[in-house]
Amino acid sequence: MGVIHVIDRAGERHTLEALEGWRVMEIIRDWGLPIEGLCGGACECATCHVFVSEEWLDKLHPATDEEEDQLDTVMTRPNSRLSCQILWNPDLDGLEVTLAPAVG
Amino acid sequence: MTDHIETDVVIIGAGPVGLFAVFELGLLDIKCHLIDILPKAGGQCAELYPEKPIYDIPGFPMVTGQGLVDNLMSQIEPFHPTFHLNEMVESVESIGTPEAPLFRVKTSENGTTFTCKALIIAAGGGSFQPKKPPIENIEAYEGTGVFYAVRRMEMFRNKKVLIVGGGDSALDWTVNLQPIAKRLTLLHRRDAFRAAPHTVEKMRSLVASGDMDLHLGQVSHLKGEAPVLDGVTIKKDDGSTFEVECDVILPFFGLTMKVGPIAEWGLNLHENLIPVDTEKFETNVPGIFAIGDINTYPGKLKLILSGFHEGALAAQKVHRYVYPDKRLLFQYTTSSTSLQKKLGVAA
Numbered sequence: 001m002g003v004i005h006v007i008d009r010a011g012e013r014h015t016l017e018a019l020e021g022w023r024v025m026e027i028i029r030d031w032g033l034p035i036e037g038l039c040g041g042a043c044e045c046a047t048c049h050v051f052v053s054e055e056w057l058d059k060l061h062p063a064t065d066e067e068e069d070q071l072d073t074v075m076t077r078p079n080s081r082l083s084c085q086i087l088w089n090p091d092l093d094g095l096e097v098t099l100a101p102a103v104g
Numbered sequence: 105m106t107d108h109i110e111t112d113v114v115i116i117g118a119g120p121v122g123l124f125a126v127f128e129l130g131l132l133d134i135k136c137h138l139i140d141i142l143p144k145a146g147g148q149c150a151e152l153y154p155e156k157p158i159y160d161i162p163g164f165p166m167v168t169g170q171g172l173v174d175n176l177m178s179q180i181e182p183f184h185p186t187f188h189l190n191e192m193v194e195s196v197e198s199i200g201t202p203e204a205p206l207f208r209v210k211t212s213e214n215g216t217t218f219t220c221k222a223l224i225i226a227a228g229g230g231s232f233q234p235k236k237p238p239i240e241n242i243e244a245y246e247g248t249g250v251f252y253a254v255r256r257m258e259m260f261r262n263k264k265v266l267i268v269g270g271g272d273s274a275l276d277w278t279v280n281l282q283p284i285a286k287r288l289t290l291l292h293r294r295d296a297f298r299a300a301p302h303t304v305e306k307m308r309s310l311v312a313s314g315d316m317d318l319h320l321g322q323v324s325h326l327k328g329e330a331p332v333l334d335g336v337t338i339k340k341d342d343g344s345t346f347e348v349e350c351d352v353i354l355p356f357f358g359l360t361m362k363v364g365p366i367a368e369w370g371l372n373l374h375e376n377l378i379p380v381d382t383e384k385f386e387t388n389v390p391g392i393f394a395i396g397d398i399n400t401y402p403g404k405l406k407l408i409l410s411g412f413h414e415g416a417l418a419a420q421k422v423h424r425y426v427y428p429d430k431r432l433l434f435q436y437t438t439s440s441t442s443l444q445k446k447l448g449v450a451a
Contacts, residue, residue: 073358
C-alpha cells in the first residue's frame with residue numbers, strides 16, 4: 001500500500017491510496033477525479049495525459065515508442081507521460097502527477 | 105437535395121454494439137439504418153485499436169479490433185442494413201406519443217432526414233472529433249486561420265501554411281499542400297514521425313532541397329488580430345521560443361470523442377452518460393434506447409459483451425413499438441426454421 005498525489009485542473013492536491021499493479025490512470029479514475037481515459041488504457045487516446053513531478057521522472061520506465069506516438073497528439077512538456085502507461089508499485093509511493101488540460 | 109428515409113429503427117453509432125443490434129433486430133424482422141460520423145464502420149475498434157488483440161469476446165480466445173468488426177459485418181450481412189457514414193445526427197425530434205413513438209432524425213452533413221419508430225443510441229464515447237490543441241484563444245481563429253481538416257485544397261493556394269503533427273494526416277497534407285502553398289512549414293514536437301515511411305522520406309527531401317521548413321517544438325501562442333492569423337510563437341524543448349509567419353495553421357492531433365448534440369435531445373444525462381433501465385435499456389424518452397458504452401445503470405460494465413446483451417434486450421421492446429399487434433415468439437437460431445430463413449441458411 002502507498003499513495004499518489006494528484007493535482008487536479010483547479011490546482012487542488014489530492015492524496016489517493018494506490019494499489020500495486022493498477023495503472024496510475026486507473027487509480028485516478030477510481031477515486032473519481034476527472035481523467036478521461038477514453039480508450040480504457042490501451043495507449044490509444046492520450047486523454048490520461050499527466051505531468052510527472054521532476055523528482056519522479058527517472059524512477060519511471062521510459063516511455064515506449066507507442067506512448068511517444070500518442071504524446072504527439074497532445075501539447076506536451078518535458079515531463080509529460082500517459083498515466084495509463086505507469087503501473088503503480090511500492091517504489092512509486094508518493095508519486096506526484098498533475099492532470100494535463102482536458103483535450104478540447 | 106435532402107433525402108428522406110422512412111425506416112423502423114435508426115441506430116446512432118456503427119461500433120460493435122450498434123452492429124450487433126442490427127442482428128438482434130433483424131431476427132425480429134426490424135429494419136435499420138446506421139449513422140456514423142466516421143468514414144467506416146467499427147467505431148473505436150476500427151478507429152482506435154484495429155490491430156490490438158481483444159481477449160474477452162465470448163467464443164473468441166483472441167480477436168483484433170478490426171477482426172471483430174469484420175466478423176460482425178459478415179454476421180449482419182443477411183439483414184442488409186444501410187450505412188450512412190461521415191454523417192452526424194444533429195437533431196432528434198419526437199413526433200409520436202409515448203405509446204406509439206415516432207422520431208424525426210436529421211443529420212448534419214447531407215441533411216438526410218429519417219422517420220423511425222425507435223432510435224437506438226450506440227454512440228460509445230460520443231462522436232469522433234479532431235483533437236483541438238489547448239492553445240489560448242484558438243477558437244477565435246477557427247475557420248479563418250485554424251483548420252482541423254482539409255476540405256478543399258484550393259483554400260490554401262498561395263498561403264503560408266503551418267502544419268502541426270507527426271502522423272499520417274500531418275505528413276500526407278504536408279506533401280500534398282507543399283506544391284500549392286506559398287510556403288509550407290511542418291512543426292512537430294520531436295524528430296520522429298509515425299507516418300508511412302515514403303511520405304516521411306518525401307518530406308525530408310523537400311526540407312533538404314529548401315522547398316519547405318521543418319521545425320521541432322510546439323505552438324505556444326497564436327499571433328494576429330483575431331480572426332486573422334499572421335503567425336505563431338513556437339516553444340522548443342529547451343524552453344526557448346521563436347516565431348513563424350503563417351496565414352493558416354492545420355493541427356493534426358488525431359481524434360477524440362465528444363458527446364456532442366446528444367445533450368440537446370431531451371434525454372437525461374449523467375456525467376455524459378445516458379441512464380437506462382436494465383430490462384429494456386430504454387432512456388427517459390419512450391422509444392429512445394441507449395446501449396453500449398454510452399449508457400449507465402447500477403453495475404454497468406463498459407464491455408463489448410455487455411453491449412451485445414443490451415442490444416438483444418432492447419430489440420424485444422423495439423419489436424413492440426414496430427409491430428404493436430404482433431406477439432413476439434422467442435426462438436433459437438439453432439432450431440427455428442423461420443430464423444434460419446432470415447439468415448439465409450435454411451435447408
